[in-house]
Amino acid sequence: MKTLRDIGEDALIDRLIGLVPRDANPAAGPGDDCAVIDQGGSTLLLLKTDALVEHVHFLPTAPAHAVGWKAAARVVSDFAAMGGKPEHFLITLALPPETTVDWVENLYRGFGGCLEKFGGFLAGGETSGVPAGSAAVISIAATGSVSRENLVLRSTVKPGDILFVTGTLGGSIHGKHLDFTPRIREAEWLVTHFKPSAMMDLSDGLGKDLARLAAASACGFRIERENLPLTPGCTADQAIGDGEDFELLFTIHESLVGNLQAAWPFTDTPLTRIGKMEEAGNGETLEGGWEHFQASHQ
Amino acid sequence: MKTLRDIGEDALIDRLIGLVPRDANPAAGPGDDCAVIDQGGSTLLLLKTDALVEHVHFLPTAPAHAVGWKAAARVVSDFAAMGGKPEHFLITLALPPETTVDWVENLYRGFGGCLEKFGGFLAGGETSGVPAGSAAVISIAATGSVSRENLVLRSTVKPGDILFVTGTLGGSIHGKHLDFTPRIREAEWLVTHFKPSAMMDLSDGLGKDLARLAAASACGFRIERENLPLTPGCTADQAIGDGEDFELLFTIHESLVGNLQAAWPFTDTPLTRIGKMEEAGNGETLEGGWEHFQASHQ
Known part of the structure; x- marks a missing residue:
């Protein structure tokens, strides 16, 4: 039976897209930096989710402050790529019980430092344990905004550009x-x-x-x-x-x-x-x- | 040094809230079922994030279809609790490379089945590997909506109710x-x-x-x-x-x-x-x- 290792991320996403209801008229197709939601006004809603996994995106020895900064900055970068700006963030932490409170507080300080510099608010979050020995996962979800005339997609290049x-x-x-x-x-x-x-x-x-x-x-x-x-x-x-x-x-x-x-x-x-x-x-x-x-x- | 096991979830959240910029005038305080964003219109934006961790929220033997249903239904339940309804979902999967493609497809089918029944669209997502042997983490983020007059909070009970x-x-x-x-x-x-x-x-x-x-x-x-x-x-x-x-x-x-x-x-x-x-x-x-x-x- 095929595993994720066999087919890789892009092929996996192609197979999954048809299995779940989608907007009949999305403002941007799947595969752009953010999802774009047209609520009818002059400003479009941007949605983004992004995860940092221990051993994959950061090492256990990385300073927690830097991991928090990275978690926020990756998402801010995605909003920038659409021509937009960050608005509201949700942090989901799935952490082993042996994680120190100090580590989590420094993660939040780094996260907050990035929001202070580039904009955006923390609106909520969720914490859960993972089994001892499992990798920590930090999953960020955020809304952003972009004025309709500033939206830039991936799908609009012309040959010669x-x-x-x-x-x-x-x-x-x-x-x-x-x-x-x-x-x-x-x-x-x-x-x-x-x-x-x-x-x-x-x-x-x-x-x-x-x-x-x-x-x-x-x-x-x-x-x-x-x-x-x-x-x-x-x-x-x-x-x-x-x-x-x-x-x-x-x-x-x-x-x-x-x-x-x-x-x-x-x-x-x-x-x-x-x-x-x-x-x-x-x-x-x-x-x-x-x-x-x-x-x-x- | 204190660990998460020592202090538990509610005490952790209390310590973290002050470390990150927050809305000066939030429509709902932290700790409700969803974050509530007032964009000025008659409809309020709801934001929710929720994670399922293998061995914590589901066992490796659970049918993937049921895990997908649960992932969506937990979030739909939170929107219901505010008086609202689901709108746009983002799925973040952090999975070991040995996960089968079949398992992930069935997860999506269960997720999609819940959205078909209770409303909501998939707007995007993110996939990442976790180290072999680490617990799988499924993190859902979603927007919902509630008309201003239907919003119900946790913080508005009166004695005698x-x-x-x-x-x-x-x-x-x-x-x-x-x-x-x-x-x-x-x-x-x-x-x-x-x-x-x-x-x-x-x-x-x-x-x-x-x-x-x-x-x-x-x-x-x-x-x-x-x-x-x-x-x-x-x-x-x-x-x-x-x-x-x-x-x-x-x-x-x-x-x-x-x-x-x-x-x-x-x-x-x-x-x-x-x-x-x-x-x-x-x-x-x-x-x-x-x-x-x-x-x-x-």
């Missing part, structure tokens, strides 16, 4: 994965001044995530490998495959590239053109990126 | 905990015809949950033990302590009792008067109810 990333890629395992800055300031500026034709945040690595962006838009792509903004000490393969960069990957029409580069106001956040979208069937494929359930990069 | 429960109590471990019917139909009728002064659903057992209701309203209570609607084969102690009944516990003004009992239209759902609310400091205390992290009834 130019690919950009913020920041540098690769090597997040050396620390950035725990204390990264979600690019909400940059995303807000982009949707206001140079609205991307598509955008997402890089969580599983450029290799895997760019393939998802291209598939959502039924496009191909070609990377300018020599232009990838490498984190110092990293190779291009690491920039493509490491994952947990939490940078913005976005596309804009070719005619806007020069103006965007000239106007970019964030001197501490690099902006780099890394390639171009192509017609479906053209372009290249990339190896690398994090594969859930197979517990390895591929 | 009469306590009711739906259904029967105790013995859920023999099967009901996996295939219960969330009382959304009964709750909708109640808020329309005899709006309760307070309401909640019974998840951790009458002993623990009634104490929470009373504390939220700064009241005492007195149970008419001889009137408890016992599940056949159960004692009063089991009805108070077993937990996972997922029945409605609610209060109404004494003057409405006769009319409520005469009008109750659900012949397949017992309605039972079980006691009375008292001034704070009066009344009794109850032993029993499920204590998270201490993995035992107390």
Whole structure:
């Protein structure tokens, strides 16, 4: 009988989607950074859930404060990727009974520090035990909001659009994965001044995530490998495959590239053109990126 | 250093609440069945998160279909307890890689069956691996809605109000905990015809949950033990302590009792008067109810 290890995350999700009732007219299809709920007003409701698992997303030796920051910042990053902002958070903790109160309090302090900096409120939560020896699981659910005209999806790229990333890629395992800055300031500026034709945040690595962006838009792509903004000490393969960069990957029409580069106001956040979208069937494929359930990069 | 086993769930939550930014003017305080978000319109947004942990909330031998039903029904029950209804669901699965695809598909089918019956759509989700041997965790987040005039909180009981429960109590471990019917139909009728002064659903057992209701309203209570609607084969102690009944516990003004009992239209759902609310400091205390992290009834 097939296991999750055999088929991986994306194939699993494809099989599950048809088994549960869905909105007849969703504002965004499954597979974007957030679910988008159209309540009829000028502001759209964003919904996001995201989990951190001990030994998978953080080690038992990681400072609890940093784990809490990461738990909040990953979700803030997803709202940024849609052009939106965070609103209300729910924290679900499934923890072994031997967890110290001190550890949980520091987790909350880190979580709260991220919300203080980037916005959002804690609205509630849930705690449960897990059997002694089981991995701790921290599951975050949150609402966000985005004005209708600022919403950016993954599925709206056109061939010929130019690919950009913020920041540098690769090597997040050396620390950035725990204390990264979600690019909400940059995303807000982009949707206001140079609205991307598509955008997402890089969580599983450029290799895997760019393939998802291209598939959502039924496009191909070609990377300018020599232009990838490498984190110092990293190779291009690491920039493509490491994952947990939490940078913005976005596309804009070719005619806007020069103006965007000239106007970019964030001197501490690099902006780099890394390639171009192509017609479906053209372009290249990339190896690398994090594969859930197979517990390895591929 | 103190651990979660030492202090238990309620004391933990009390310590955590001050560590994270919260709404200055929340529509409901922490500790109700759902968070309530006032977006300014005639309909309030409800938010709920709830987790099922293998070995804690279900055994590895439980049918996946039933686990999926339970995951959805627990959340539907919480919306019912506020007078509301379910809207959009997010499923987070943290599963060991040896989990079979078949198991996950059946989980989704059970989840979907509950949504088809009681309303709500799947809006998205997240999957992650956990280390081999770790307990599976299924975390559900959902939005619900309630019209402003139908909202029922825990914190609004008055001394003298009469306590009711739906259904029967105790013995859920023999099967009901996996295939219960969330009382959304009964709750909708109640808020329309005899709006309760307070309401909640019974998840951790009458002993623990009634104490929470009373504390939220700064009241005492007195149970008419001889009137408890016992599940056949159960004692009063089991009805108070077993937990996972997922029945409605609610209060109404004494003057409405006769009319409520005469009008109750659900012949397949017992309605039972079980006691009375008292001034704070009066009344009794109850032993029993499920204590998270201490993995035992107390």
